[in-house]
Amino acid sequence: MNKEKYDLLLKCLSALSSPDETLSFLEDLCTIKEIDDMQHRLEIAQGLFRGKTFSEVQDDTGASSTTVSRVSRCLKYGNGYKNILGKIKGV
Secondary structure (H helix, E strand, C coil): CCHHHHHHHHHHHHHCCCHHHHHHHHHHHCCHHHHHHHHHHHHHHHHHHCCCCHHHHHHHHCCCHHHHHHHHHHHHHCCHHHHHHHHCCCC
16 A cells, blocks of 8 residues: 555544544545444454454454454454554553
8 A cells, every 4th residue: 555645644644633523534534334334344353352253243243254354354464453452452
C-alpha cells in the first residue's frame, strides 16, 4: 500500500482527539454501512485477540466464515489489529 497516497486520510485520523470527534468525522467520511462493517470486523478481531476460537467468534458475531478467516489472517500476519487492540486491552 502506498502510504503517500493516503497521507491526508492518515493525518486526519491521527489528529482526532475524542470518540465524539472521531464518530463525527467517520459519519461524514463513510456510509453507516461502512462504519458498521468496520465495527463488525473489529469485534471479530477483538474476540480472536482475546483467545476465542474461530467458531466462538462466528457464533458471537454472526460473521461468515470468510470474514472471520480474513480478520484472523490479518491478526496473524499483520500489525494493525494487534497494535490497536493491544492499546485498548482493558476495553
